[in-house]
Amino acid sequence: MDYDLTQFLVPDFYEQFSCKCGECRSSCCEGWDVVISQKEYFDILGIQSTEEIRSRISRAFYIPKDASPERYAVLNHDWLGNCPLRSEDGLCLLHAAEGETSLPDVCRLYPRTIRKDLCEASLSNSCERVIELLVNRKDPLRFVSRDIGSVGTGYEPPYRMSLRMQCIGIIQDRNSSLAQSFESVGQLISGKRAEKRSFEECLAVMFSFCENYSDNDSSIKEYCDNAMRKLRGITESEYDKRRYLLKTMFPDIEMIQENVMVNHFFVEKFPYSETRENETEEYESLCALLCFIGVLVAGNLERINGMNDLVDLLAAAFRVMEHSAFHYNAHVLLDRAGFGEPETAGSLLEYSL
Numbered sequence: 001m002d003y004d005l006t007q008f009l010v011p012d013f014y015e016q017f018s019c020k021c022g023e024c025r026s027s028c029c030e031g032w033d034v035v036i037s038q039k040e041y042f043d044i045l046g047i048q049s050t051e052e053i054r055s056r057i058s059r060a061f062y063i064p065k066d067a068s069p070e071r072y073a074v075l076n077h078d079w080l081g082n083c084p085l086r087s088e089d090g091l092c093l094l095h096a097a098e099g100e101t102s103l104p105d106v107c108r109l110y111p112r113t114i115r116k117d118l119c120e121a122s123l124s125n126s127c128e129r130v131i132e133l134l135v136n137r138k139d140p141l142r143f144v145s146r147d148i149g150s151v152g153t154g155y156e157p158p159y160r161m162s163l164r165m166q167c168i169g170i171i172q173d174r175n176s177s178l179a180q181s182f183e184s185v186g187q188l189i190s191g192k193r194a195e196k197r198s199f200e201e202c203l204a205v206m207f208s209f210c211e212n213y214s215d216n217d218s219s220i221k222e223y224c225d226n227a228m229r230k231l232r233g234i235t236e237s238e239y240d241k242r243r244y245l246l247k248t249m250f251p252d253i254e255m256i257q258e259n260v261m262v263n264h265f266f267v268e269k270f271p272y273s274e275t276r277e278n279e280t281e282e283y284e285s286l287c288a289l290l291c292f293i294g295v296l297v298a299g300n301l302e303r304i305n306g307m308n309d310l311v312d313l314l315a316a317a318f319r320v321m322e323h324s325a326f327h328y329n330a331h332v333l334l335d336r337a338g339f340g341e342p343e344t345a346g347s348l349l350e351y352s353l
Contacts, residue, residue, distance in 0.1 A: 005152040007145040008114070008121045011263060013133050014146065017111070020129050022090025026312060028110055028127065029083040029092070031218060032323075036061065038072035040104040049097050053085070056093065060084045113267065119152035122267040125260060125318035131311045134259040138252075140172040141262045160272055163189075163279070167270060168262050178254050178261075179349045182290060186346050189271055190280045194346025197339075199236035202351050205337045206295040207232075209288065212333060219319045220296070227299025242298040243353065250310065257353050260314060261290075267322060274327040284345035285330040291348035292330075293317055 036044075044057055060083065061073040078084055085094045094102055101108075111127035114120075123130045134141075143165075156164070170184050183194050210224035231239070247253055264270070271282035296317060297304070304310050320326055334340045339348070 003119070003155055005119060005154075006147050006150075008119050008148050008150065008152060009143050010121045010146050010148065011123065011266060012142040012144050013137070014112075014121060014123060014148075016133055017123055017129060024090065024128060025308070026128055026315060027086075027090060029086045029090075031077065031081045032075070034075035034083070034104075034106055035071045036073050036075075036104040036106065038067075038069045041073040044094075044102070044104065047094070047098060047102060049094075053093055053097055056084045114148070114150055116150060116152045117154050118156045118269075119154065120156070120266075121146075121148050121150075123263070124267055124322050125264055126315055126322050128311050128315040130263070131260065131315050131318075134263055135252075135256045135307060135311060137259060138255065140174075141168075141259055141266075143266065156269075160269075163271065164265070164269065168265050171258060171262055171265070174255075174258075178257055179352060182286070182349050182352070183346055186283050186287070186342055189283045190342035192342040192346070194349060195343040196350075197344060197347035199239065199351065202291065202348050203231065203234075203239075203295070205288075205334065205339055205348065206291055206351075208333055208337060209292050209330070210295070212329070213320060217320050217324070220316045223296050223300055223313060223316060226303070227296050230299040230302070231295065239298060239351065242301050243294075246297060246301060246304075246353065249304070250307070253353060256310075260318075264318065264322070268327075274325070276328050277331060280342055281331050282327060284334055284340065284342055285327040287345040287348045288330040288334055288339075289321055289326070290352040294352040297353060 041061060041063075044060075047053075047057065049057075060076060062076045063073050067073070075083060083092075085092055087093050087096070092103070092107070095107075111124035111130055113122050113124060115122075125131055125134075155161075166188065167185050170188065171178070171181050173181055176184070187193060207228055210228050214221045214224035214228075250256065270286065271279040273282055274285075277285070293314070296313060297310070300313060304313065331340065334345055339345050
């Protein structure tokens with residue numbers, strides 16, 4: 001079969017995205033471990049620009065000991081955690097002075113991910129603008145073919161694409177609750193039903209996640225610490241009251257979570273997200289992801305005064321989940337806690353949003 005390698009599968013809101021630039025509340029210029037290639041590094045060093053920009057370029061990156069041609073230089077944040085090339089108004093000085101083509105791919109494309117080997121392009125939930133687009137839509141997310149100005153090299157194998165889209169279709173069935181839909185995904189993938197584990201056991205597992213990511217990731221440290229303070233010693237009925245309050249604040253919370261998670265499924269190629277894990281292990285990590293978000297939201301409810309606050313929390317959580325080895329780490333943490341099987345991991349779904 002001949003494929004049109006100029007047509008990429010994208011979520012139907014892909015072309016609606018535009019960067020908020022200086023208006024972003026949590027900019028991707030702050031605290032991100034940006035890595036660029038050797039070619040990009042020397043291209044940037046060779047840019048002839050103003051004395052101020054040249055001075056900033058000279059201190060913008062450092063070369064780590066394990067540098068490779070593909071991962072050659074790392075962004076050297078200033079003492080405030082900002083990119084040295086970021087101006088006071090939040091805009092990129094290099095972009096403003098030399099144009100978009102002067103930027104390394106990671107800065108020029110984010111939050112877009114273009115997979116030429118699959119002819120797919122996606123938008124990461126770690127960007128607050130992407131979350132804003134998702135929380136404000138009522139219709140289920142769809143996937144369409146578009147010419148995005150790139151040429152691909154191949155397509156997802158049909159058997160993998162079939163399972164990916166089956167999982168998305170189950171999540172988008174609004175005749176079931178989201179918890180039921182995610183459990184159905186687990187049955188499709190593993191053939192196992194979730195078993196009942198106590199609220200206290202499940203919360204203890206999530207506290208291990210909070211402790212791990214509080215220690216290792218500054219983007220959600222405050223959310224994790226606050227969740228542990230607020231939820232330690234809480235009863236199941238008190239936790240349910242918090243979830244009920246969340247639904248009164250955001251009546252469309254299930255639809256919001258559906259859209260966000262369907263986009264995450266596509267971004268991560270679920271259940272083929274992590275090459276070190278099989279499909280069943282991917283499902284177990286997904287259960288942890290959903291419960292972890294639920295605990296973070298429930299534990300930070302007093303700080304959520306409107307949609308912007310919810311968007312900021314979700315974007316911070318997906319900053320970890322889509323830009324780290326979360327799926328692999330989640331499975332390790334689940335295994336240590338005795339939740340490393342689809343039946344036990346599935347019990348966590350009861351305490352998601």
